[in-house]
Amino acid sequence: MVRKIIFLLAFSGFLLLLNFCDAPRENPFDPKASNYTNNPHVTSTITVHHLYPPFKPIADAQIIVKNLGLFLITNRNGKVIFEHPPVDSLEITVTANGCFPKETTLDETTNDVHTIYLNAMPEISAVHFVSNYNNFEQTPSTTSLSIQSHIYDADSPLDLKAVYLFNSDYHFSVDLTRDPNNDELFGKDFYVSQISPELTNAELPELNFFLIVKNLNGDSIINGPYTIRRVIETELQLLHPADGETVRDSVVFQWVNPELTFDYVFNIELLKFPSFESTYYRGISGDASQFTVKNLAKGRYSWRLEIEDKLGNLCQSYYINFYYE
Numbered sequence: 001m002v003r004k005i006i007f008l009l010a011f012s013g014f015l016l017l018l019n020f021c022d023a024p025r026e027n028p029f030d031p032k033a034s035n036y037t038n039n040p041h042v043t044s045t046i047t048v049h050h051l052y053p054p055f056k057p058i059a060d061a062q063i064i065v066k067n068l069g070l071f072l073i074t075n076r077n078g079k080v081i082f083e084h085p086p087v088d089s090l091e092i093t094v095t096a097n098g099c100f101p102k103e104t105t106l107d108e109t110t111n112d113v114h115t116i117y118l119n120a121m122p123e124i125s126a127v128h129f130v131s132n133y134n135n136f137e138q139t140p141s142t143t144s145l146s147i148q149s150h151i152y153d154a155d156s157p158l159d160l161k162a163v164y165l166f167n168s169d170y171h172f173s174v175d176l177t178r179d180p181n182n183d184e185l186f187g188k189d190f191y192v193s194q195i196s197p198e199l200t201n202a203e204l205p206e207l208n209f210f211l212i213v214k215n216l217n218g219d220s221i222i223n224g225p226y227t228i229r230r231v232i233e234t235e236l237q238l239l240h241p242a243d244g245e246t247v248r249d250s251v252v253f254q255w256v257n258p259e260l261t262f263d264y265v266f267n268i269e270l271l272k273f274p275s276f277e278s279t280y281y282r283g284i285s286g287d288a289s290q291f292t293v294k295n296l297a298k299g300r301y302s303w304r305l306e307i308e309d310k311l312g313n314l315c316q317s318y319y320i321n322f323y324y325e
Contacts, residue, residue, distance in 0.1 A: 041083040044112045048078045048094060051117040051217065052155040058118060061096035094118060098154060100219045120154035122213045124223045130312040131192075131204070131231045137318040143201050143231055147176065148187035151213060157183035162214040165226075167207055170196045176211075201231040232315035234258045236305050241322035248325050254290040255305050255317075266291070267306040271319070272299060296324045 048061040057078025064071055067087065072080040090106040099118040106114045127149045135141050153159045163176040163186045172195045179185035192199055195207075208225035240254040241247050253268055266284040268291060271277070284291050300323055307315040 040085065042086050042108075042112060043081060043083050044090065044108065045079065045081045045114070046072070046074075046092070046106075047080075047113075047115045048074050048096065049115060049117055050099075050155055051119045052159060055117070058096045058099065061094055061099075061118070064093045066091040066093065090114075092116065098123070119215055119217055119219050120159070121219070122160060122215065122221060123152045123154075124149055124211055124213065124221070125152070126150045127211065127223075127226060128312060129209070129226045129228065130314065131201075131228050132314045132316065133201070133231055133233050134316045135236055135318050141233075141235075143192045143204075143233070144189055145192060145228065146187070146189045147209075147211075147226070148185065149176070149211060150184050151186055152184050153215070155215075159215050160213065161216045162212075164212055165209050166212055167195065167209050169207055170199070172196070173212075201233050204228050204231055228313075229311050230262070230309065230313055232260070232264075232307050232309065232313055234260065234307065234315050236307070236315065236317035238303075238305060238317055238320050241303070241320060243320050244322070246323040246325055249294075251293045251296060251322075251324065252290055253293070253303060253305075257287070257289040258307070260286075260307070262309055264307050264309045267308055269304050269306065271302040272297070273301065298325055299323070 046063060048058045048063070049055045050058060057074075057076075059074055059076045059078060061074040061078065062071070063074065063080060065084070067090065068084050070082065070084065072082060074080050086108075088107070088109050090108055092106055093101065093103050094116050095101045096118055098121055100121050102116060102118055104116060127147070129145070129147045132144045132146060133141065134144065147165055149163075151160060151163060160178075163178075164173050165176065165188065166173045174188055174190050174194070176186040176188045179187065192201070192204060205228050208227060210222050210224035211226065212220060212222050214220040236258070237256040238254075239256065240252060255266075264286045265282070266286065266288060268281040268284065270279045270281070270293075272279070281291060281293065300321065302319040302321050304319045305317040
């Protein structure tokens with residue numbers, strides 16, 4: 001009786017094992033599996049293109065197929081063709097010079113030809129970040145900052161969704177605006193008081209600023225840090241022509257040289273009324289305390305003096321009005 005019971009239990013287990021073996025199979029090398037192929041290898045094609053029209057192919061893109069342990073490089077047409085054991089999917093990482101990397105999973109059960117699109121990484125160059133200390137005769141002086149940069153995107157200038165300057169110390173950010181005459185030129189002027197009313201000119205060179213550029217698809221880059229090397233916080237004293245003075249023959253502009261400890265030059269800006277036409281006399285030696293201009297057209301003028309260091313930081317005086325006859 002005991003032997004009969006043991007036999008029945010063993011036979012039931014054998015039937016269960018047969019049912020289990022008939023369950024759906026996913027092993028591509030198993031002849032009974034749904035994805036079995038007589039060929040031990042299959043061929044796949046991957047092409048890599050830019051994300052935006054005209055969808056140019058990307059040569060020398062590096063492709064890692066993680067689940068197969070393959071490393072591939074696209075040809076000049078942005079294409080790779082390779083054989084591999086049958087799998088349901090390909091786990092892909094793609095990198096290329098000038099593009100954001102991309103990780104993706106490609107479905108091999110429905111298609112063996114795949115296209116991957118990479119977003120071009122914006123290129124930041126020619127960043128010019130300077131300070132401007134502005135003297136006023138009747139009101140408190142102010143300090144402003146100016147940043148300008150060229151930003152190139154190989155996909156399209158329209159792919160640049162946002163460009164802004166950021167400082168984490170004061171949780172400050174300001175958007176840069178695109179030059180209406182140059183799609184690749186961005187800039188912004190803003191006052192130091194916008195960062196913080198308590199921030200002093202002496203503390204300003206201690207801060208790090210970063211440029212953040214965002215694309216339409218959400219990719220972004222952070223460049224920096226950018227710093228203000230100095231603020232030329234100097235009160236300029238103008239001597240001649242004095243306010244309201246009438247000048248004849250040559251105009252001798254005179255001022256008190258502050259004799260600063262770094263290299264600098266003087267600039268003179270001359271405004272003609274009523275057109276406000278501006279004329280600059282630049283690069284006057286830092287040792288000078290006067291500059292002569294001859295043969296001005298008769299009329300009313302305003303002039304001001306600037307100090308400029310080698311980095312482009314400025315200190316500007318207030319305007320002085322005079323007449324030339």
